Amino acid sequence: MSIERTSDAETKIEVRDLHVWFGKRHAVRNVAFAVAEKKTVSFIGASGSGRSSLLRALNRLHDLDANARVEGSIKIDGAQILGPLVDVAALRRRVGMIFGQPATLPLSAFENVVFGMRASGIRDRAQLDAACERALRRVMLWEPIASSLGQSALSLPLDWQQRLCIARALAVEPEILLFDDPAVRLDPVAAQMLDDIIGRLRRDFTILLATNDLHQAARLSDITFYLVDGEIVETGETMSVFNRPTDARTEDFLAGRAW
Amino acid sequence: MSARRRPRDPSSIAGGVAVWLCGVGVVALALWLIFLVAGAGLPDFLRTVVSPPVAAAIWRSAAIIALALPVTIAIAFFAGIAGAEPNLGGRTAAWLDTMLPYGATIPAVTIGAATSLAWLDGFSGVRDLVRSHPVLSIAAALVVLNLPRTTLRFRSILRAAGERWMTAALAAGADALFALRTATLRRAMPGLVGATSACAAQMLGETALAAIVLALATGGALTIASPAPFAVHLWMQLQDGARIGDPSVASQALLLMAAILSLRLIGELLAGRRARLAA
Numbered sequence: 001m002s003i004e005r006t007s008d009a010e011t012k013i014e015v016r017d018l019h020v021w022f023g024k025r026h027a028v029r030n031v032a033f034a035v036a037e038k039k040t041v042s043f044i045g046a047s048g049s050g051r052s053s054l055l056r057a058l059n060r061l062h063d064l065d066a067n068a069r070v071e072g073s074i075k076i077d078g079a080q081i082l083g084p085l086v087d088v089a090a091l092r093r094r095v096g097m098i099f100g101q102p103a104t105l106p107l108s109a110f111e112n113v114v115f116g117m118r119a120s121g122i123r124d125r126a127q128l129d130a131a132c133e134r135a136l137r138r139v140m141l142w143e144p145i146a147s148s149l150g151q152s153a154l155s156l157p158l159d160w161q162q163r164l165c166i167a168r169a170l171a172v173e174p175e176i177l178l179f180d181d182p183a184v185r186l187d188p189v190a191a192q193m194l195d196d197i198i199g200r201l202r203r204d205f206t207i208l209l210a211t212n213d214l215h216q217a218a219r220l221s222d223i224t225f226y227l228v229d230g231e232i233v234e235t236g237e238t239m240s241v242f243n244r245p246t247d248a249r250t251e252d253f254l255a256g257r258a259w
Numbered sequence: 260m261s262a263r264r265r266p267r268d269p270s271s272i273a274g275g276v277a278v279w280l281c282g283v284g285v286v287a288l289a290l291w292l293i294f295l296v297a298g299a300g301l302p303d304f305l306r307t308v309v310s311p312p313v314a315a316a317i318w319r320s321a322a323i324i325a326l327a328l329p330v331t332i333a334i335a336f337f338a339g340i341a342g343a344e345p346n347l348g349g350r351t352a353a354w355l356d357t358m359l360p361y362g363a364t365i366p367a368v369t370i371g372a373a374t375s376l377a378w379l380d381g382f383s384g385v386r387d388l389v390r391s392h393p394v395l396s397i398a399a400a401l402v403v404l405n406l407p408r409t410t411l412r413f414r415s416i417l418r419a420a421g422e423r424w425m426t427a428a429l430a431a432g433a434d435a436l437f438a439l440r441t442a443t444l445r446r447a448m449p450g451l452v453g454a455t456s457a458c459a460a461q462m463l464g465e466t467a468l469a470a471i472v473l474a475l476a477t478g479g480a481l482t483i484a485s486p487a488p489f490a491v492h493l494w495m496q497l498q499d500g501a502r503i504g505d506p507s508v509a510s511q512a513l514l515l516m517a518a519i520l521s522l523r524l525i526g527e528l529l530a531g532r533r534a535r536l537a538a
Contacts, residue, residue, distance in 0.1 A: 061430060092431065103431075104427070115433065119432050165427075172431075
């Protein structure tokens with residue numbers, strides 16, 4: 001079953017009763033939330049709070065782990081994405097994922113960017129060239145590497161590799177972008193540049209950001225969710241969560257007492 | 260606060276020294292034997308290798324390996340993929356996880372195999388089949404012997420090469436087959452070629468073992484394959500009273516040793532290259 005739009009409602013993502021297990025470990029517990037189209041949402045919480053597990057459920061990456069089990073409901077544009085009949089490859093092109101460690105493929109920079117397009121069967125060179133340039137311009141990487149697109153992507157600096165991975169996700173024209181601690185391996189200057197890029201992308205995409213960096217969450221997101229042991233314990237507009245948390249655990253975490 | 264060094268356990272120091280001495284001793288013994296064989300075999304090497312009985316034995320070995328190696332590699336390759344990538348292997352991956360560690364080196368498996376051979380000996384049809392198709396039978400035995408080990412190697416190579424990139428490729432929207440073809444296989448190729456080379460070396464060395472076991476199990480003589488494969492040919496000469504110091508026998512032993520060590524070395528070099536590529 002391919003994923004078709006079934007509703008024009010503003011809600012882009014709707015998650016209900018979501019549970020994720022790894023063997024006996026209950027990593028995500030009864031999570032429910034909704035995200036409106038073209039909003040940026042951040043998930044904050046201590047390490048092991050279930051931020052990444054939650055994000056990975058949204059593009060079915062847990063399918064790759066025989067030990068993982070996902071239960072509940074995740075709807076994108078009203079269509080259920082959990083279930084055996086969903087075209088998972090198509091889903092992952094629609095819901096792009098950017099990892100903390102740049103997931104650069106052992107291919108040239110050009111082939112990295114157009115990888116998703118080739119995987120979806122696009123062979124037309126002009127189309128691939130145009131999409132590559134467009135995607136690289138969006139991550140401010142076209143000027144630096146336009147003349148060396150045939151070079152191995154693994155030889156690029158780490159921050160460029162991370163931007164290349166974002167370009168790869170953008171090349172297939174996704175609707176949702178998932179960022180899983182995208183700046184965790186970058187130096188402060190590169191992390192700032194990455195924030196600028198995500199800031200620009202906010203206008204065009206629904207973005208879900210799992211981050212350890214509270215400043216990044218405060219700068220970039222409209223809504224913030226705070227997770228403890230796989231449960232969402234606080235939700236709200238980012239400024240409200242950061243300035244007037246309603247749950248004592250959130251307050252402790254923001255004050256650095258729950259690390 | 261700096262961590263204080265804990266005093267070393269004297270028994271672990273003694274154990275380490277013992278292991279080191281054993282390792283050095285074994286290597287020294289092997290080198291001494293190699294020099295001994297090389298010294299005796301080199302002067303007559305070329306003449307012995309091209310002599311008709313030895314050449315025929317080499318061709319027989321080559322024929323056996325030419326039959327056994329592609330079958331082993333083909334099955335191990337696809338089983339390795341199924342084991343390394345659950346998206347492609349499905350339940351086979353879990354099944355292989357359980358089965359693969361039980362190779363011919365496990366005593367229970369060896370005893371089971373020996374019992375099966377003894378049981379098969381009761382069937383005259385099987386006996387006749389082995390005697391009438393010796394080359395095929397030895398090749399089949401080599402496939403059975405090497406399949407679990409080679410599949411295990413292939414699976415670990417594919418896993419090591421693909422773990423990181425497979426996830427990246429799948430997350431980028433590729434299906435499992437496309438991800439395997441474009442990301443994993445490219446990286447795994449040196450390791451796979453190395454494992455193939457190591458498998459060929461293993462088969463070359465195990466040909467004699469397979470032939471002898473088959474001959475004994477089916478109540479035949481060692482001449483079930485005539486001309487005998489190279490390793491069997493050498494073994495039979497020693498059985499007939501020849502000595503390893505005889506120039507002709509030493510030349511043959513040198514050739515067998517050089518072939519096995521070369522194939523092993525290629526395997527190790529490519530495995531090293533694989534590790535560097537995966538880093």
